[in-house]
Amino acid sequence: xxxxxxxxxxxxxxxxxxxxxxxxxxxxxxxxxxxxxxxxxxxxxxxxxxxxxxxxxxxxxxxxxxxxxxxxxxxxxxxxxxxxxxxxxxxxxxxxxxxxxxxxxxxxxxxxxxxxxxxxxxxxxxxxxxxxx
Numbered sequence: 001x002x003x004x005x006x007x008x009x010x011x012x013x014x015x016x017x018x019x020x021x022x023x024x025x026x027x028x029x030x031x032x033x034x035x036x037x038x039x040x041x042x043x044x045x046x047x048x049x050x051x052x053x054x055x056x057x058x059x060x061x062x063x064x065x066x067x068x069x070x071x072x073x074x075x076x077x078x079x080x081x082x083x084x085x086x087x088x089x090x091x092x093x094x095x096x097x098x099x100x101x102x103x104x105x106x107x108x109x110x111x112x113x114x115x116x117x118x119x120x121x122x123x124x125x126x127x128x129x130x131x132x133x
Contacts, residue, residue, distance in 0.1 A: 014052070016044055038115055054078055 021044045025035055035043075055070075057078035062070045095103065 014048055016047055016051075018044065021047065042111060042115060057081065 018040075022040055025040055025043060029035065054075060058070045058074045061074040061077045061081075062068075065074070067074070
């Protein structure tokens with residue numbers, strides 16, 4: 001893939017070189033650990049999403065400074081901003097451990113469904129704590 005091939009493609013078309021990512025994954029783990037292909041694919045998908053989020057935030061920093069080109073300092077500012085902790089990358093509210101576990105399970109189910117080409121189950125409403133005894 002030529003470096004310029006990525007220009008003009010939708011986010012869904014953007015990816016990272018699979019062979020390079022597989023090599024990085026293998027280098028980061030102990031030699032006796034194996035990673036399933038679908039887990040590698042999911043990890044690559046997560047990396048692409050992280051890059052998209054950082055790029056978007058860096059672009060906003062760049063625009064606020066009335067610059068036209070994203071510079072390394074814009075990326076660093078994007079990584080340091082509070083938005084990483086409480087802005088558009090989180091739900092903005094504190095969760096209990098149980099709520100966090102439930103949300104994590106829901107997100108795992110969504111990711112599994114995407115990887116298997118299936119439909120995503122709708123988000124279940126939070127149980128009313130007043131109904132529990």
